[in-house]
Amino acid sequence: xxxxxxxxxxxxxxxxxxxxxxxxxxxxxxxxxxxxxxxxxxxxxxxxxxxxxxxxxxxxxxxxxxxxxxxxxxxxxxxxxxxxxxxxxxxxxxxxxxxxxxxxxxxxxxxxxxxxxxxxxxxxxxxxxxxxxxxxxxxxxxxxxxxxxxxxxxxxxxxxxxxxxxxxxxxxxxxxxxxxxxxxxxxxxxxxxxxxxxxxx
Numbered sequence: 632x633x634x635x636x637x638x639x640x641x642x643x644x645x646x647x648x649x650x651x652x653x654x655x656x657x658x659x660x661x662x663x664x665x666x667x668x669x670x671x672x673x674x675x676x677x678x679x680x681x682x683x684x685x686x687x688x689x690x691x692x693x694x695x696x697x698x699x700x701x702x703x704x705x706x707x708x709x710x711x712x713x714x715x716x717x718x719x720x721x722x723x724x725x726x727x728x729x730x731x732x733x734x735x736x737x738x739x740x741x742x743x744x745x746x747x748x749x750x751x752x753x754x755x756x757x758x759x760x761x762x763x764x765x766x767x768x769x770x771x772x773x774x775x776x777x778x779x780x781x782x783x784x785x786x787x788x789x790x791x792x793x794x795x796x797x798x799x800x801x802x803x804x805x806x807x808x809x810x811x812x813x814x815x816x817x818x819x820x821x822x823x824x825x826x827x828x829x830x831x832x
Contacts, residue, residue: 659810663817666780670821673776674828677769688766692759698770699753700830706749707826710781713742714819717788721812724795727802733795736808739815740788743781750778773825780818787811 681687688696720735754771761771791808794800800808 653806655806655810659813663813666817667821670776670824673773674824677773677828680765680769684765689764691764692766698830702749702753703826703830706746706753707822709742709749710746710819710822713739713746714816716742717812717815721808724800724808725802725805729795729798729800732800732808733792736788736795737792740785740792743785743788743815747778747781747785750774770829773829777818777821777825780821784811784815784818787814 716735717739720732720739723729723732723735725732759767759770761768788811791811794807
């Protein structure tokens with residue numbers, strides 16, 4: 632009896648893995664790979680301009696100019712923290728526990744919205760704009776594109792919350808939430824890289 636149960640569990644696990652690694656899963660991997668190349672090009676352009684400029688930030692911004700780090704550090708903590716409810720929410724939905732999973736997904740969306748609010752605060756209190764100089768244009772380009780991706784992620788999460796509340800997901804049919812989880816972890820990783828490049832180096 633025990634052996635039969637173990638065999639059944641293994642089969643169900645294998646079937647679940649097969650479903651997640653179908654065409655949709657590989658399609659999502661290719662999509663995220665293209666997004667990674669997009670951000671890699673932006674970061675490479677930023678680093679190239681920084682090296683070519685000689686003095687960075689440019690002298691026009693003042694000899695002692697430094698980016699304010701308090702809000703970005705708080706934002707980083709918030710965004711990285713959002714990975715935990717996203718992961719456990721997706722796992723709960725994958726196990727068929729959509730009642731718990733949907734609230735964790737909603738919590739992730741709330742944390743993402745707080746991150747965007749922090750970024751908006753940083754923008755509105757910045758001493759420079761995209762038109763100030765090359766530093767301003769590259770800074771707002773990098774953080775702006777990432778913010779746009781976080782915004783899209785929050786929208787996806789709210790859709791997943793609504794769909795899970797309708798009971799659209801089951802143990803055998805839950806790839807959309809897996810795809811959103813992959814996307815959310817991707818934007819988290821991109822932000823860590825951007826934070827390091829823009830604020831720490």
